[in-house]
Amino acid sequence: MKTAMKDEVWPLSVTAGTEHTSALMNRKAYIKSLENGSPWIVHPTTGRILPWPGNPPIQFLEETFGGYMITLLPGADMIPYGKAMPEKFDLNDRSEMEKTPAGGFIETAQDSNILFRLSAIIGERRRLMP
Numbered sequence: 813m814k815t816a817m818k819d820e821v822w823p824l825s826v827t828a829g830t831e832h833t834s835a836l837m838n839r840k841a842y843i844k845s846l847e848n849g850s851p852w853i854v855h856p857t858t859g860r861i862l863p864w865p866g867n868p869p870i871q872f873l874e875e876t877f878g879g880y881m882i883t884l885l886p887g888a889d890m891i892p893y894g895k896a897m898p899e900k901f902d903l904n905d906r907s908e909m910e911k912t913p914a915g916g917f918i919e920t921a922q923d924s925n926i927l928f929r930l931s932a933i934i935g936e937r938r939r940l941m942p
Contacts, residue, residue: 821854823879828868829886835864835893837880845873851882853892865889 824837836854837845841861844852851864851873868888874881 821859824851824853825879825881826851826884826890826892827882828884828888828890831886831890833890833892839875842873842875842880845870845882851884855893864892865894 819838819840821836821838824835826833826835835851836856837852838854838861841852841854844861848863848867849869850867851870852861853864854860855862864884866889868884870882871885872881872883
């Protein structure tokens with residue numbers, strides 16, 4: 813039986829002129845970078861493969877033991893995941909729901925009539941159930 817191999821994420825050492833930074837890369841991002849001629853990297857939080865900001869051309873890209881090395885043209889954007897931190901949000905925050913009517917939609921007269929008839933049908937069927 814075959815088991816799927818996990819595409820391991822490894823450090824990517826990035827050089828552009830005299831500037832240096834690092835990012836994350838896996839085999840899929842490495843191959844996509846070779847195919848497109850510009851770097852693709854793994855997002856540290858989501859694990860998604862995303863293009864390097866500005867799509868700078870690759871001068872050199874190598875897969876090494878325990879990581880990857882890339883050289884970009886001088887002047888390339890050296891902030892791989894953007895300048896701003898992602899907005900923090902609370903999945904349990906219900907403040908937006910308080911602004912909408914109960915049920916999450918504005919009920920029209922037609923909706924009210926349909927719901928009334930449906931409620932009557934359900935009630936009648938419950939009474940007739942064995």
